Amino acid sequence: MYGPLIGVIGAGACSEEVAQLAREVGREIARRGAVLLCGGLGGVMAAAARGAKDAGGITLGILPGPGIQDANPYIDIPVATNMGQARNAIIVQTAQALIAVAGGYGTLSEMALALKIGKTVVALRPQFEIVGVQRVDTAKDAVAIVLNMLDTC
Amino acid sequence: MYGPLIGVIGAGACSEEVAQLAREVGREIARRGAVLLCGGLGGVMAAAARGAKDAGGITLGILPGPGIQDANPYIDIPVATNMGQARNAIIVQTAQALIAVAGGYGTLSEMALALKIGKTVVALRPQFEIVGVQRVDTAKDAVAIVLNMLDTC
Amino acid sequence: MYGPLIGVIGAGACSEEVAQLAREVGREIARRGAVLLCGGLGGVMAAAARGAKDAGGITLGILPGPGIQDANPYIDIPVATNMGQARNAIIVQTAQALIAVAGGYGTLSEMALALKIGKTVVALRPQFEIVGVQRVDTAKDAVAIVLNMLDTC
Amino acid sequence: MYGPLIGVIGAGACSEEVAQLAREVGREIARRGAVLLCGGLGGVMAAAARGAKDAGGITLGILPGPGIQDANPYIDIPVATNMGQARNAIIVQTAQALIAVAGGYGTLSEMALALKIGKTVVALRPQFEIVGVQRVDTAKDAVAIVLNMLDTC
Numbered sequence: 001m002y003g004p005l006i007g008v009i010g011a012g013a014c015s016e017e018v019a020q021l022a023r024e025v026g027r028e029i030a031r032r033g034a035v036l037l038c039g040g041l042g043g044v045m046a047a048a049a050r051g052a053k054d055a056g057g058i059t060l061g062i063l064p065g066p067g068i069q070d071a072n073p074y075i076d077i078p079v080a081t082n083m084g085q086a087r088n089a090i091i092v093q094t095a096q097a098l099i100a101v102a103g104g105y106g107t108l109s110e111m112a113l114a115l116k117i118g119k120t121v122v123a124l125r126p127q128f129e130i131v132g133v134q135r136v137d138t139a140k141d142a143v144a145i146v147l148n149m150l151d152t153c
Numbered sequence: 154m155y156g157p158l159i160g161v162i163g164a165g166a167c168s169e170e171v172a173q174l175a176r177e178v179g180r181e182i183a184r185r186g187a188v189l190l191c192g193g194l195g196g197v198m199a200a201a202a203r204g205a206k207d208a209g210g211i212t213l214g215i216l217p218g219p220g221i222q223d224a225n226p227y228i229d230i231p232v233a234t235n236m237g238q239a240r241n242a243i244i245v246q247t248a249q250a251l252i253a254v255a256g257g258y259g260t261l262s263e264m265a266l267a268l269k270i271g272k273t274v275v276a277l278r279p280q281f282e283i284v285g286v287q288r289v290d291t292a293k294d295a296v297a298i299v300l301n302m303l304d305t306c
Numbered sequence: 307m308y309g310p311l312i313g314v315i316g317a318g319a320c321s322e323e324v325a326q327l328a329r330e331v332g333r334e335i336a337r338r339g340a341v342l343l344c345g346g347l348g349g350v351m352a353a354a355a356r357g358a359k360d361a362g363g364i365t366l367g368i369l370p371g372p373g374i375q376d377a378n379p380y381i382d383i384p385v386a387t388n389m390g391q392a393r394n395a396i397i398v399q400t401a402q403a404l405i406a407v408a409g410g411y412g413t414l415s416e417m418a419l420a421l422k423i424g425k426t427v428v429a430l431r432p433q434f435e436i437v438g439v440q441r442v443d444t445a446k447d448a449v450a451i452v453l454n455m456l457d458t459c
Numbered sequence: 460m461y462g463p464l465i466g467v468i469g470a471g472a473c474s475e476e477v478a479q480l481a482r483e484v485g486r487e488i489a490r491r492g493a494v495l496l497c498g499g500l501g502g503v504m505a506a507a508a509r510g511a512k513d514a515g516g517i518t519l520g521i522l523p524g525p526g527i528q529d530a531n532p533y534i535d536i537p538v539a540t541n542m543g544q545a546r547n548a549i550i551v552q553t554a555q556a557l558i559a560v561a562g563g564y565g566t567l568s569e570m571a572l573a574l575k576i577g578k579t580v581v582a583l584r585p586q587f588e589i590v591g592v593q594r595v596d597t598a599k600d601a602v603a604i605v606l607n608m609l610d611t612c
Contacts, residue, residue: 002535005527035536060536066390066552066576068464076461077494077519077536080552084246084372084388085266089239090549093525093539105269108283112262113238130261130281155382158374188383213383219399219543221311229308230341230366230383233399235543237525243396246372246386270372391572392548399543414589415571419544422564436567436587 002058003033004150006143007095009110010044010103018044021124022101023051024139030057032147037062037095039087040071040078044101049074062091089113097146103127120149155211156186157303159296160248162263163197163256171197174277175254176204177292183210185300190215190248192240193224193231197254202227215244242266250299256280273302308364309339310456312449313401315416316350316409324350327430328407329357330445336363338453343368343401345393346377346384350407355380368397395419403452409433426455461517462492463609465602466554468569469503469562477503480583481560482510483598489516491602496521496554498546499530499537503560508533521550548572556605562586579608 006029010022026048029036036052038045040061049059053074061075064087071078081087088106092098092113100107100123108128114121115132122134122142129135136142159182163175179201182189189205191198193214202212206227214228217240224231234240241259245251245266253260253276261281267274268285275287275295282288289295312335316328332354335342342358344351346367355365359380367381370393377384387393394412398404398419406413406429414434420427421438428440428448435441442448465488469481485507488495495511497504499520508518512533520534523546530537540546547565551557551572559566559582567587573580574591581593581601588594595601 001527001530001537005537058536060538062538068460068553068555071460077517078460078464078553079519079521079538079549081549082390082552083239083392083549084242085269086236086239086242086389088266089237089242090538090540090542093237093541094527094537096527105265105285109262109265109269112258112265113241116238116258116262128281128283132258154374154377154384158384211383213385215385221307221400221402224307230364231307231311231400232366232368232385232396234396235399236396236545237541239542243385243387243389246388247374247384249374389545390548390552391575392542392545394572395543395545395548411571411575411591415568415575418564418568418571419547422544422568434587434589438564 002035004035004096004147005037005094006034006146007037007091007098008044008048008101009098009107010101011107012041012043012045014043014102018102018125019047021139022047025099025101025142026051027055028139028143030055032143034147035060037091039063039091040075042072044103046072046074062087085109092117092119095119096150099142099146100124100126120146122146155188157188157249157300158190158247159187159299160190160244160251161197161201161254162244162251162260163254164260165194165196165198167196167255171255171278172200174292175200178252178254178295179204180208181292181296183208185296187300188213190244192216192244193228195225197256199225199227215240238262245270245272248272249303252295252299253277253279273299275299308341310341310402310453311343311400312340312452313343313397313404314350314354314407315404315413316407317413318347318349318351320349320408324408324431325353327445328353331405331407331448332357333361334445334449336361338449340453341366343397345369345397346381348378350409352378352380368393391415398423398425401425402456405448405452406430406432426452428452461494463494463555463606464496464553465493465605466496466550466557467503467507467560468557468566469560470566471500471502471504473502473561477561477584478506480598481506484558484560484601485510486514487598487602489514491606493606494519496550498522498550499534501531503562505531505533521546521553544568551576551578554578555609558601558605559583559585579605581605
């Protein structure tokens with residue numbers, strides 16, 4: 001298996017500022033030797049995947065639709081679930097820990113599913129304050145915390 | 154098709170007080186001629202289904218596990234998804250509107266998925282305050298609001 | 307729980323002759339007090355559900371698409387999975403036994419999934435000869451065999 | 460995206476002879492620059508993934524269970540669906556073409572699902588003769604046929 005699988009979750013459309021942050025998260029994941037997992041579409045998902053590719057990393061995109069051609073251009077390995085939002089449960093099941101970057105209701109559903117099955121979730125610029133999600137301020141901190149957590153499991 | 158499908162969501166274990174409230178929600182759904190849909194297990198799910206049966210209603214349980222024998226005794230029609238928490242997406246897709254009764258992370262994931270696809274969600278005794286979820290105080294109000302909403306769609 | 311859940315599987319478009327046979331299967335299921343489960347769409351699914359309603363039975367339709375409005379008019383309880391062909395696995399998991407009426411590749415996938423998890427499958431006018439599927443000649447025999455099987459389990 | 464995604468399907472337990480054949484299929488997929496996709500478990504799945512790794516390829520395993528630790532040791536990127544046999548639909552949706560190596564009912568379900576959505580399926584030593592599945596005799600032929608098909612699409 002390649003490095004640990006870190007999920008990055010966030011909205012399919014986002015501000016330039018949030019995209020920069022997501023890209024930095026992606027870069028940091030790749031620098032640390034982890035694999036980036038996301039929902040494979042645009043916004044935070046594309047920015048994070050782009051960041052991982054900037055730093056020579058590997059990206060996995062688990063898509064809601066029926067075809068792998070929907071993946072953003074930074075996805076190395078697309079998975080077409082054809083299951084709509086139920087694919088969120090597969091992202092959460094597969095990721096060893098998750099980093100949320102801003103995000104709306106879809107992201108909230110993933111945070112909740114992750115907490116339900118006991119996975120670590122950290123959040124940058126969260127829209128929702130959810131007990132159990134650790135708020136962090138920088139991409140570097142976000143990645144360091146989730147990787148440390150995996151090391152000690 | 155039988156009456157409108159109203160989803161009742163909540164935790165698989167709950168206090169007696171929350172169970173009474175869920176049972177009243179179930180009764181009111183049945184009295185108004187709607188079908189109760191839930192996750193088919195214990196706690197709020199069993200209490201709501203029991204309430205619907207008290208009032209002569211019909212109950213549908215969409216289960217996370219592989220077998221229909223896991224359904225609580227108040228479920229008329231069980232569906233075994235064998236998909237774990239991904240079954241939450243099926244509950245939300247099938248229900249025409251949802252009523253949350255208290256609830257933990259699983260319920261939060263369902264509220265978020267419902268809001269993501271534009272379904273009405275009302276909440277009794279919510280653990281989480283989520284923008285877009287209407288808080289209500291009584292079972293009667295909860296059912297009246299969601300049925301009125303369906304009538305005007 | 308209402309009576310045993312018997313799945314009827316077959317293509318979404320079929321000849322009038324196959325539809326008559328499916329309708330007779332649906333009628334017989336209802337006459338024997340079982341609940342008819344199908345994929346909720348047209349062809350064999352609609353004919354079987356219609357037959358069950360002719361005889362005063364109850365029908366459950368597990369749909370591939372995102373909305374319950376896709377159900378045929380003979381479905382009492384629709385479930386919208388939004389999972390395309392993956393809903394076939396839910397049909398097979400939920401049905402206590404299955405009756406195939408003619409059918410194409412979709413039906414073949416359901417027969418295979420059912421055999422994989424050890425469920426009884428009988429077939430009327432099968433397109434494919436699959437080891438483990440019992441071929442039967444009449445609707446009455448099909449229903450009698452699957453209900454006898456459940457009684458002795 | 461890395462090279463084309465070729466699915467290899469087959470049983471979770473197999474003879475040494477079938478394993479050798481699956482391994483040769485995996486090797487050939489990697490030699491031709493494609494990514495091997497399989498169900499991530501043992502038997503044909505492990506042998507094919509091992510073959511791909513022998514030849515320096517990349518392997519994706521889409522698992523039925525809840526955890527990535529169930530993947531065989533030759534899987535580079537595991538996906539944990541927690542959806543049992545419904546994961547077969549995700550394999551078929553994701554693969555651009557499929558090669559079956561022997562196989563039982565699970566493999567039959569995947570062949571049927573693939574044909575249903577119009578994907579190319581070739582089979583080595585098929586247990587079932589299904590119209591629409593092209594029978595081939597060597598690993599080299601199997602891979603050449605599916606890659607040629609993708610080139611001309």
